[in-house]
Amino acid sequence: MSGTQAKRVKLDLGILLPDAPGEADACVWRLISALNGHDGIDQVHVVPASGDHPAQLCIHYDPAVASLARVRDIAQSTGAQLTERFGHVLWDVEGLRDERRARTVTDLLSRLPGVMEADASPAGPVRIEFDRIATSEAALRQALAEMGVRHHDDAAHAEHEHDHGGPLGTNSELIFALLSGALLIAGYLASWLTDAPAWLPVALYLGAYGFGGYYTLREALDTIRLGRFEIDTLMLVAAAGAAALDKWAEGALLLFLFSIGHALEHYAMGRARRAIAALAELAPPTAELRRDGAVREVPVAELVIGDTIILRPNTRIPADGFVTQGESSVDQAPITGESVPVDKRAVEDTARAALRPEGLLAENRVYAGTINGAGALEVQVSRLAADSSLARLVRMVNEAEAQKSPTQRFTDRFERIFVPVVLAAVLMLLLAFVVLDESFGESFYRAMAVLVAASPCALAISTPSAVLSGIARAARGGVLVKGGGPLENLGKLGAIAFDKTGTLTEGKPRVTDVLPASGVDARELLMVAISVEALSDHPLAAAVLRDGRAQLGTSVTVPEATELRSITGRGLAARIGDDAVFVGKAALFAEIEGPPVTPEVQAMIAGLEHGGRTTMIVRRGERYLGAIGLMDTPRAAAAGVIQQLRKLGISRMVMMSGDNRRVAEAVAQQVGLDEAWGDLMPEDKVAAIQRFRAAQEVAMVGDGVNDAPAMAHATVGIAMGAAGSDVALETADVALMGDDLTRLPFVIGLSRSTNRVIRQNLWISLGMVAVLVPATLFGLQLGAAVVFHEGSTLLVVANALRLLAYRDPSETWLRGPGSVPLARS
Template sequence: MTDRLKIDIPVILPDVQDAGDSCVGRLIAELKGHVGVEDAHVAPMETGATTLCIHYDPNLIPLWRIRELAESAGAEITQRVGHLLWQMQGALHPRRARTIADRLRALPGVLEANANGAGVLSLEYDRAKTSEAAVRAELAKLDVRNVQPLAQPAPDEHAGHDHGPGEHGHSHDHGGLFGANSELVFALLCGGLLVTGFAIEKLVAGAPSWLPVALYMLAYVFGGFFTLREAIDNIRLKRFEIDTLMLVAAAGAAALGAWAEGALLLFLFSLGHALEHYAMGKARAAIEALAELAPDVASVRRDGALVELPVGELEVGDIVVVRPGERLAADGFVVAGQSSIDQAPVTGESIPVDKRPVADAEAARARPDLLDAASRVFAGTINGAGAIEIEVTRRAGESTLAKVVRLVSEAETRRSPTQRFTDRFERIFVPLVLGLAVLLLFAWVVVDEPFRDSFYRSMAVLVAASPCALAIATPSAVLSGVARAARGGVLVKGGAPLELLGSLEAIAFDKTGTLTVGEPHIRSVVPALGVTAGELMAVAVAVEELSDHPLARAIASDGRSRLEGETVPMATALRSHTGQGVSAMVDGEQVLIGKAEMFGENGFEPLSPAMEEAIAGLREAGQTSMVVRKGGRDLGAIGLMDTPRPEAAATLKKLRGLGIRRMIMISGDHQKVAESVAKEVGLDEAWGDLMPEDKVEAIRRLKAESAVAMVGDGVNDAPAMANATVGIAMGAAGSDVALETADVALMADDLSHLPFAVGLSRHTRGIIRQNLFVSLGVVALLVPATIMGLGIGPAVLLHEGSTLLVVFNALRLLAYRKEV
């Protein structure tokens, strides 16, 4: 049965006076659209804050994603709900990680706990009911010590100090006698004792009979040490797992006097575990490599001198000097020098990007989120042949690279749908295996054979039926897939988006900034009768300079070259009319600038026939049209056009080749404009004239037919993305909102990275299917074979071989090639 949780999170909605505010509505719409969120509503509190009450399924959406989505919608989550993201003692076996998470989840006050084979622990807790110290104490009982915080976006009282990419919190003291290699050393000692005992028993004439048995017993100690610890933890949780089955089989072999076979079982099982840890560590190393991209020190101008400082001491506003060939230490913008920068470590772009200084440092400092890509730089990228100076806009722990490392590490703790299914299957299957073994104990009653033979067969079946490979089949593939995606400039937030992305047959695209470049320019100016083009543009520029909408920025920048000597008046009291346009006051009169559909509704007078005719002409030409009205007089219309992305047509062709059957463009622009762009990029379907709420409804309609992804910028498209099966944001590097709202984030502002993400996801699904076939197939083969007489030794050899096979099969994902 799936548990549903209800949680009240105190949030602060800045500048919101009541729960009926549109910001609250947007917050609820974004949350309720996500898979796993059953209901979301708010209620004001006496303190002035707002309580966000969410009913959700933690198996489908984690609390940290809810936190992200709430914050991206403008809410500031208060500190009652604590969040921990820790690195435990290196790579773990997925079953061990699951046991740790289950034990922590049972603590009072712990809302969610998840761990993975890479040793990452993600935990949410209620500060009023428990504390970080209580969590550490419980981990100590599980022999998990010296955990360290992973990279955090900002310092936080519950997570220790923050770690930037250059100051990682990875523990290298793993608590065992031989450190990180304890399990491998124990397994090899077990094997050595087994071989020695066997050699004495078979080759040394006259050796005391107790000596080989003593060596086998010692082999049991080393081979069963870690397995026994895991079994005890599981019994405390009232759960039978694979480790328990192996111990029962080994104990059964000892009871029969087959010490050598029991020791062989424990040797191969513990060796398999140790090798699995090594393999899982390879996937973890791919993420650690990301964290180590940023340098440890930076050359900074301080008080007129150039000094070397640790990256953790960099402050916003510092000027960092980057020499040719050096890695950049921080996010920021170029203030001096020109160079080309290899951004592949962060964005996955294969070609270095030319960088130049910002035209206006003050403006860049005031609005770093609107920085031009030609001046924006990221920590961890590599400078080319020119020396540059950058101004820091984010501290080390808040850089794009640090956020990616944190988000990927956190995402890897999330179980995919297949993994949840295999977990449930295991918990049913293991007791059935125990039942079958007990039944076979009494085979001697029916079959004419000694009890010893029936007992031996029962133990062999226990080994054969243990679904070890099944336990690791999916998590190893997800870990490798998420790590490979991150290395290619694609952030995938967990196993669920990874699997779902690979199952898609339909994708919806936003138009502006997704299929088009996102830099519209004025193509036509149509003044009304008696109005000059200069007068029209002066009023339009005055109002649009107050807005940061892409169309507004285009009018403000291009419009100045069309003023014809007119002076730009002062505009005040800007107000946005979502999806339609803006209004402001100029010279004491109201100015409206927006789509033709804005007029004739909400109390605004309809357009004049002449203006309607002008708008129709602009739309026929495929231009986005904006009407300008001052007071009660239409001043004219402005036609803008955005150019399709050069890579759009080729990208859509690749997606079709990957099996995406249906691709739709959804746009707030007029239907004819949408159709014009769709035709140019090679799309068959274009849905225009859509308000933000219409886009949400369009996605819901598509989703009712089949799984659908929504591709947008992650900001204006957030509600539609939230309602899609998978939300995909483009150009997420440097955009906190895009990183937070998306299930999948393409770090580069490049549509051609989408086929890589879809192809990798499809390949991951294929690897998972292969692993499930191998793991279940071996069980199906071995169970009847052991019933028919196959011994414990061959059974455990095939059993552990299949487990290693699925792990190394999953590691192939790390070598998945990205098409150029």
């Protein structure tokens, strides 16, 4: 680096690497490595997403060697080269019957040339990162097809759907299992017929072997080629052993029950998947488009941002947007979980609304998949079909299914060690006749019985079935849980920290006091405040804009502010003409240049805060124009939610706010919280969360924007009102899609039920092994071991499916209104 002062530039990762799924992706590190090799570039690192800023790449460079334009060109061209070379796909597929098949497909994909990372889930999604020089999407689809896994959009899938899944179509596995059972019964009956030929029962049992072992053999061959011995291999060895002992009936019974168990396991996964797939079908395929004065019906995929669509009464809404004409109520339960329809009305200024649709009030916005009520509406489209709240919800739920929980990772590791141990133990038991007074046949029979008893079939499905059912039930209730980890952690929480603004309060403040300083007209105070706050999308700004204009009247012209700058946690800075203007807390004016707050304004602030108001001071140039007081209303459900959380066992709940301590304590007292901490900057909230985590598991509940750093440091970050918000969906572990606090006890209760089901399933699966192994050692017959073993597998699947019917207790909660102040926090 030369003696020139080093400079730095920040570029959005999403622009440089549009296909990379996140800032931790390998392509990000490839980009950093490539840039670090260029002359003039000293250091490159990632700035994680926080607040309303996406993840960025920060490049430190020497302007004497490389200009800013040159650095940008290098970064963009390198990113384009990486995007062109390395592909990332997330495909929804069919054919991953269970956890073991998904694991086998993962390993098979990982061994393909050009595949750098692969992960398959029994719920359907397959994630692959690959090098386009060595392979292609078409080659990967072909490889999946050869594994019996088909992409939903594959043209061949549509043409040959009849043979998808097996020789007899989509239900081949179940049909094969039932045919195996029928042949088993026929063989058993034939063995009792005195006039039947001796070969008939054996032939029927062989048929039962063939149908019952078809899928098991296919899976076992794949895993053996990968150098692994898993449950399918154990079952085949046991069935072969039974045949060697002339115990055809018991071997056929084993394969029948194992295959029917697999088929039902597949059904269970399919049912949970269908609960999620049903979300994708909520949006109608077409929309009534008004363009060039005419109305015509078009596919939703053809809609573009800015189009105007017509919503008839009692029809599903096809796209995200905002209301430009009409009034109605909309049932948003499919997306947000809200039980009561939400009133909708037109925006006042369509052009202004189009500039920042995410900053609009809930009463102006509509979402794809929700249901219009009795009124007709005209809506301007604000998102493409692929980017709608519904599409992103389905996509992120699919991604969440692929994320394994800590318990699932443990059981996977346990199973990979346990299966070889079982095989070794069985080999030792085969030699029992050497030291015991028994025949080889007796030792062999006992070894086969132990092999069945010790196979951890129920263990393999116990956690993934519960996690998938839990995620599906949460999504149906308007909550996105991003994987098994957050789902399990929610149930372990001992403490919750809440943001105040928009979380415990409605986030819809009103101006209650306008106090001009001596010699200042109240109209001037309002005009300056309005001109600055008009550039912000904070709820506090919206209140000043709305109520201030109402007081001034529509005929008054407000000066235009420019150069808006947000001072995090303190307020806003801008310019009106040649004057610097500041609007914010008293603490802001202790940090900036200029005269301190006058005693008169200090007295105003003290009086407003004593009355429980949120306050802002306005200064133009060197003059203090006065103070404005605002008040917010608490969420009607807040007190009931706090009570419900206490019943769920949350021992400590704290409100953290950027507002002053007196206001924060007033809010906390009204909603029933233990503690309230005020005057907190974002970094103060992070430090508080870190202190919490040192003692117990803690969640941070906020709006997903200002509280993103604190949410990132909590055990679980929970975002409110995530529908329509990219930042909230990206930063949180759990997203409450609606602006509805009652979803919080629902998802925590669901998580605790999920954890209970997982524990029950582990006890059932491991307990059955612990009981059956000694029982078979001491003489339990192979047939009985088979029945108990497969029965435990069906039991854990049925237990997991109970989560799909989890009841939300929130409908009975107490609700109480009130008024509390709002902070810009």
